[in-house]
Amino acid sequence: MIKVHQVLHGYADGHRLLRASLPLNAGDARALLTMSDVSGPNAIIPEEGYLTGYPLTGLGMYAIARTWPADELPRPGSVWTHTLLVDFSDLATLPNPGGLSMLHARPSGFRFDRYDTPIVTDISSIANVPCGHRIGELSREIIAALYSKSKYAIVAPTTASAEYELVVMAIWGQQWPKLRRSFRFCTLSFGDRSMENMRFDLQFIPPSLQRSIARIPEILLVDPISQETKSIPWLEHTTEDIISPNTSFFRDFLKSEGATLNSTREAFRPLAAIHHLITHIEQPGGINLAVEAIDQLFGQGHAVNARLMIAKTALERITEMQEGAINFVLDHINLIDPSFLDEHSYPLAQKIWESSPSMLTDLLNKNSAGINIAEKGLEKLPSATLIDGIERDNKTVTSVLAYRPDLVTQPLFWKLYGISEKPGFQVISARPDLHQQAFHAITEANRPDLSSTACEKCGHALALQIISEKSHTINSSINLHREIWITAAVSNSIEISKFFISSEKINPEFLEEISHYVPQILSKLSTIQILGLLQSLDAIKL
Structure with missing residues (x-):
């Protein structure tokens, strides 16, 4: 229910205020008197009259008036004007404020008592109707x-x-x-x-x-x-x-967004344009058009609810996003409900990585929401996808390996010439549990240029064991450069001793193969080390 005050103006020795259901100060009384008079010279007013609407900011009310011709009065050009005054707060709640005009009542005779009290009416009786x-x-x-x-x-x-x-x-x-x-x-x-x-x-x-x-x-x-x-x-x-x-919720949108904007007409067109784009966002390119339009129409920081709607819709249609839309979502990430964001964080991370790998790793230095997206992506993205991204943007390699050290066990990673070596071996040094898989990956990547470093970081004994196991493996990359790998593997005599001691059974052919390197090995050993090595060899079960 809302309360609507009323004011009646008409002729009584001149156009004047006849009745009011509330006290009026001089300024408001003057404005009402002026607006209630006939709307111009030589007016020919139809029987149903006309409407005038305007604010009375001093009262905090909106005036909607109907003016009728008062032909029954002796003065030519006389009028009756019934003005309804509605609180601004009540006006905001009306789905169809035009329905207020149903409350206008032309005076009948000269009894004006009905205008002395406010009208109380039900808002639901003033509903929107299709035009x-x-x-x-x-x-x-x-x-x-x-x-x-x-x-x-x-x-x-x-x-x-x-x-x-x-x-x-x-x-x-x-x-x-x-x-x-x-x-x-x-x-x-x-x-x-x-x-x-x-x-x-x-x-x-x-x-x-x-x-x-x-x-x-x-x-x-x-x-x-x-x-x-x-x-x-x-x-x-x-x-x-x-x-x-409101079939497309346009008015709900205007009400929500308008609360943050000024009261001038110039804001209407950009809001309508944005809502049109949002409601047609499923069309090809719709998301990216909406993103481009909102900053052009409003500038940064305005139309917050519209920005949230676009960001959430973009997350729901991630595959269609271009880089501009991705940046838009990231710029407005703090507006998005955490649970909704969490639900879409991995697909978003996928899209970011596809668009710009460094954009994803840069999120690790942002706010908690950005860190969460980056971590989910780096932890869940397939190895091949991450390696492809590192190749496209090698600045990301260190950040990626911090979350995915397992990449050093992938041959594809070691095929990133000039990118993989330094950060890859740093991971191997810190992760003994990855030595065996990493050595396999390096050899399968056909990187004999890394043989010395690989044997040093993964262990010469481990290297000899893997070389031995691959002796009869057809198409093994290690066998393409076998001499280089063996030379690197036997370069540390102490590690060789460990290999001979720890190996339960050594392939005789492999033993014969590495015997060619014995002079090279012995030349690097002291007398005590040679005796130890001979004892190790004596203990081997062939």
Whole structure:
């Protein structure tokens, strides 16, 4: 339920205030008196009258008035005006503020008692109703002018005042609360009703006044039936909502976003454009278009709810995102609900890695949400995918290996010439448990140039064991450069001793093979080491 105050003006030895259901200060009383008088000279007012809407900021109320001809009064040109005053806060709750016009009541006789008390009415009785295609068509040119030419007062010539009353109510009802309560309109003016610091946004005039009105600065004449404006997505989107209110949740969006914006008309068009893009985001390129548009239309930091909607929709359609959309999501990551973000963090990490590997590793230095995305990606991405990314962006190798040391066990990793060696061997030095798999990977990558370092880091004894095992393996990469690998493996005599001692059984052919290297081995040993080695060899079970 809302309370609606009423004010009645009419003729009594001049146009004056006749009744009011609330006290009025001098300024508000003066504004009401002026706005309730006839809307211009030589006015010919139809029997149903006309509507005028304007804010009374001092009262914190919006005035919506209906003015009728008072032909029964002795003074020619007399009028009755019944003004309804609605708190700004109540006006914001009405889905269809135009429904307030049903509460207007023309005086009957000279009994005015009914205007002394406020009207209490049920909000649910003032609901949105579809306007139909005719009202949508008549609204289109006016909407285009109102929101594309926001610096101008829009004036439309027409003879169908009753029909355009529905147009005005539909346009007014579509607006978000801040804009709605600042909007000034008159459905039948006989001259520009704007005053200092109170410019009317929209007025309808008789066609005969076009020339005189057109001379007034900052007034734009619009023909509502011309259909001159070309098809523009935001305009068609807005007009569709006039025909079928809020079917795409456009008004909910305007109400949400409008709360963070100013009350001027210029904000409407970009909001409509963004909502159109959001509702059509499933179309090819829709996400990326929305991302590009929002900063162009609003600039950084504005339209927070719209940004959140775009970011969440982008996460739900990750495969379609281009780099700009990825950056947009990351820039707005703190707006997103943590549980929703967590649900989409791995697919997002995949997309980031695909687009720019360093973008993902850079997140490790960001906030907790960014770190979580990077960690999930690095921990779960397939080895081949990570290695491909490292090849494309070698600055990432150290960060990746910190989370995925297992990459050193992949031959593909060691095929990254000039990238894998230093960080790879650092991992091997720190992870003895990876020595065997890493040595296998290095040999399978056909990297004889790394033989000395691989044997040193993984252990010469381990190297001899693996070389021995691969003696009869067909197509083994190690056998392509067997001499190089054996030479590297036997270069540490102490490690060789460990190999002979630890091996339960040595392939005689392999023993014969490495015997060719005995002089090389012995030349590097002391007498005591030679005796130890001979004892080791004596103990071998062939």
